[in-house]
Amino acid sequence: MSRILLTGGAGFIGSHTAVAMIEAGHSVIIADNLYNSDEVVIDRIEKITGVRPDFRFCDVCDNNQVREIFRENEIDGVIHFAGYKAVGESSEKPLEYYRNNIDSTLTLLEIMREFGVCNFVFSSSATVYGPDNEPPYKESMKKGSCSNPYSWTKSMIEQILTDAAAANPDMSVMLLRYFNPIGAHKSGLIGEDPQGIPNNLMPFITQVAVGRREELTVFGDDYDTPDGTCRRDYIHVMDLAEGHLKAIELAMSSKGVEIFNLGTGVPYSVLEVIKAFENASGIMINYTIGDRREGDLPGLWADAEKAERMLGWKAVRTLDDMCRDSWNWQSKNPKGYKGDKK
Ligand code: NAD
Ligand code: UD1
Numbered sequence: 001m002s003r004i005l006l007t008g009g010a011g012f013i014g015s016h017t018a019v020a021m022i023e024a025g026h027s028v029i030i031a032d033n034l035y036n037s038d039e040v041v042i043d044r045i046e047k048i049t050g051v052r053p054d055f056r057f058c059d060v061c062d063n064n065q066v067r068e069i070f071r072e073n074e075i076d077g078v079i080h081f082a083g084y085k086a087v088g089e090s091s092e093k094p095l096e097y098y099r100n101n102i103d104s105t106l107t108l109l110e111i112m113r114e115f116g117v118c119n120f121v122f123s124s125s126a127t128v129y130g131p132d133n134e135p136p137y138k139e140s141m142k143k144g145s146c147s148n149p150y151s152w153t154k155s156m157i158e159q160i161l162t163d164a165a166a167a168n169p170d171m172s173v174m175l176l177r178y179f180n181p182i183g184a185h186k187s188g189l190i191g192e193d194p195q196g197i198p199n200n201l202m203p204f205i206t207q208v209a210v211g212r213r214e215e216l217t218v219f220g221d222d223y224d225t226p227d228g229t230c231r232r233d234y235i236h237v238m239d240l241a242e243g244h245l246k247a248i249e250l251a252m253s254s255k256g257v258e259i260f261n262l263g264t265g266v267p268y269s270v271l272e273v274i275k276a277f278e279n280a281s282g283i284m285i286n287y288t289i290g291d292r293r294e295g296d297l298p299g300l301w302a303d304a305e306k307a308e309r310m311l312g313w314k315a316v317r318t319l320d321d322m323c324r325d326s327w328n329w330q331s332k333n334p335k336g337y338k339g340d341k342k
Contacts, residue, residue, distance in 0.1 A: 083123070127150075138306075243260070
């Protein structure tokens with residue numbers, strides 16, 4: 001059994017990863033300042049696994065708070081989810097994004113060095129490939145230029161981690177480039193709970209289905225794709241969570257830096273996702289075709305071969321599973337975690 005620190009572990013991907021880690025027999029500490037999450041998540045993780053993760057209300061940019069956690073625990077590895085993630089907002093608040101995402105990473109790295117902890121898994125994104133690469137994206141491709149501060153933080157943090165590992169031969173760093181995580185744990189107890197108007201497709205669809213939003217706007221149907229709408233590599237969040245489990249286990253048994261795409265390798269269009277959701281939920285989605293969204297690429301999907309070869313990991317859940325589980329979560333929690341509050 002290893003003791004793993006999950007920063008941002010109360011969030012969407014972190015909470016599902018906590019479940020996968022606990023179920024695999026690891027001991028989990030969650031450090032989160034609840035900026036974009038709710039403490040109810042900790043109860044829900046306990047309900048699913050029968051084990052209550054050790055929760056620390058902690059700003060990962062705060063040296064003293066992070067040091068306290070390392071002082072009190074023998075930590076074997078860190079999975080760093082904490083960060084701000086709204087692409088549009090990052091252009092309005094670039095300083096906040098650079099400060100939070102980069103400062104939290106530097107703080108962790110400094111404290112890890114102080115305590116001799118060397119295993120690090122980072123939540124990166126397919127966005128670092130940029131618009132100049134042709135899908136399917138391979139880890140060996142040169143990174144592209146980024147169109148927004150959020151994406152730059154991911155690209156810069158990858159570089160910071162690569163340099164930190166080059167300076168410390170004991171370090172092991174896994175840069176995980178996620179594609180489009182959707183779905184939820186099959187219990188419907190944890191899921192994605194965006195604040196305000198969702199930016200991403202699946203939470204928007206589920207909020208239309210549950211009656212919180214009037215209609216979905218499909219951002220453009222005049223792309224050079226089979227049905228004119230953009231294609232993405234949607235991945236079930238539990239598959240993604242299991243990818244983290246494999247990655248931290250590999251980190252603990254190796255040294256150096258590895259990059260892994262975590263995707264399925266199969267793209268679906270916006271219209272295909274709507275159709276699959278309608279089939280899974282039995283609810284028709286009210287939608288209109290709108291303008292293209294600035295910055296959207298017509299298609300992006302992973303070459304997922306390296307993760308299968310080196311991590312022994314492959315996404316196994318289908319788009320139907322993703323839609324069914326997203327709907328199960330949203331229909332059981334129409335107001336998200338806030339529904340628990342009186
Ligand atoms: P999320 O917002 O649900 O989770 C992030 C968590 O980090 C939240 O619980 C938030 O409260 C916490 N947090 C933020 N700043 C913090 C700080 N300074 N100290 C402590 N906690 C802090 O997001 P998510 O969807 O679970 O994403 C997790 C990570 O994966 C993020 O780094 C995100 O950029 C990255 N990522 C997400 C996607 C996606 O589609 N969801 C895609 C690619 C990469
Ligand atoms: C977006 C971000 C990406 C980030 C990812 C995960 C942009 C340009 N990209 O990716 O950097 O890593 O989220 O957080 O913001 N769509 C609609 N209507 C909607 C919402 C989305 O048609 O209301 C379409 C989009 O045009 C896209 C697809 O659905 O084709 C998926 O969109 P989304 O879920 O926002 O993910 P990405 O754009 O792939």
